[in-house]
Amino acid sequence: MTAEQSLRTPATASGDTRIHNIGYRSYDGPRLGRSYARLSLYSQSLRGSYGLGRSVKSKVLPMLLFVVMCVPAAIMVAVAVTAKAKDLPVDYTRYAIIMQAVISLYVASQAPQSVSRDLRFKTVPLYFSRPIETADYVRAKFAALASALFILTAAPLLVLYIGALLAKLDFTDQTKGFAQGLVSVALLSLLFAGIGLVVASVTPRRGFGIAAVIAVLTISYGAVSTLQAIADAQSSGDSIAWIGLFSPITLIDGVQSAFLGASSVFPGGIGPSNGEGVVYVLFSLGLIAACYGLLVRRYKKVGL
């Protein structure tokens, strides 16, 4: 009897000291609502554009492209410093134009990962069953890709600027050029992000998205520069500027050669005049707005 009791006692004791399931706890803390959710989506998408918070494999391409973007700038700086040049070998505004293939590749790889994934895995309904609205989702994704592109295109300019200051080039001159370069790449980032997202949001297939973005960017540039070359050969100089409206990179080129002191890469080196430049600016802004509108329309349809 006593033995039985003494046997039982430790058993109950250990039963008492067991860690119990603490059960369900309700949440009474703050709910930060729409703008916070939008900001969270923005930061998650921006980090995702460089593969942060994602698998190692998805970090490779964006990081590689970032390095590829910056290395030529570093080399130019090194050359300028050692050769004691009076100016940088390339203008701030010109850099993005030269590196346009890398930028296009980045847009083509990251725009689909930003939007096609949510469509393909049907995660979109989970967003829209929460406080955020269609426009919040589009704005967050748009801003995130534009910011990622700005980081990609502004970083080499920063390298050039720091290098220029180290090489003791003229401070005011360099600062002005750097600022103009930043404005130009900001516009470029918005434009490329818009076009990339619109194209990518049409298809849930990432591969198609990549191909389609590359196609849109390169075919439009190829067609425009070919037509410009023909116009130049036929010495109808006026039409060169107008043709330039129809591809994103020549659009940026036109804007910056009209207003940001850049030298145009158009055939014959003649950029748009100031009057034409206004059209270029309006056209770029209109295109960005149109991309935003198309995205909102697209996601209104996706719904749940």
Add this chain to the structure above:
Amino acid sequence: MVRVTIVDDVTVIATESLSKRFPRVTALDRLSVDVGPGVTGLVGANGAGKSTLIKILLGLSPATEGRAEVLGLDVATKGAAIRERVGYMPEHDCLPPDVSATEFVVHMARMSGLPPTAARERTADTLRHVGLYEERYRPIGGYSTGMKQRVKLAQALVHDPQLVFLDEPTNGLDPVGRDEMLGLIRRIHTDFGISVLVTSHLLGELERTCDHVVVVDGGKLLRSSSTTDFTQTTTTLAIEVTDTDEHPDGTRSVRDALHARGVSTEDGSGLPGAGHVLLLTAQGEETYDLVRDVIADLGLGLVRMEQRRHHISEVFKNGDENGDMNNDGHNGGQRKEAVGHDS
């Protein structure tokens, strides 16, 4: 700690002649239904308008006509406020394969407005409650269907909503997974204090889980009643017993004994183990006691006694027979396939 539901006497969902018409189909046709706190089943065949109803209740799709309120908020004007207090688990796959359950649910918690620290804490809690442990750090792509369903459920619960919409949560699960999911759904209300609206095309599984069942067909309300009404009148029991030396054919002995007590039975032809299974209609608690006593008196072993699952089509059939599509659920007892007490 179970939260005290403040909306105890309030209706959680109320619709009033709610209609949704698309150019070619009428998805909802003047649906008026009140849903109280607890677990409510929404039953209907595919295309009966269940998902459309959920979309309208989330404030994502405007109704063509009529009005609806969720937690006392009008769906037409207070959509965002509703979505902050409601969770939604879609029917289809919605999980990216290359992130872990933890990362994904944390992100979704933040999308619901939870601050970063709270999002992480709630994610760990919720994933534990739905039964995901070590595997939550692995990419979702490698999960089984059952685990994926748990992640989907977790993302609907992570922000501690007052009400969750679960769209076909048992889809694609094996019987064991189904039972686990149904148990979990029951706990969402009993342990977590969250009201549940769960859709299914299987009436049987909802009967066992829900306090209240709403049946829709072709966008119309077919029946809305509490499950006690349902189960008392419609439960069919399947019984299987062992044979002993005394009673070489146990099934037969039980049948004879039950007949002697005035309960008629059917043999479960068509069911697995036909010939060894008896079917009878449970008229309430006393039927279970009677069966137990009869089997005990005969000295047989009871292998199983389970509620047979009904399919939604039986309700439709039943409704047609009664010639009353909008009945209140009290006359479901006139079922033809199982025979009840004689007295």
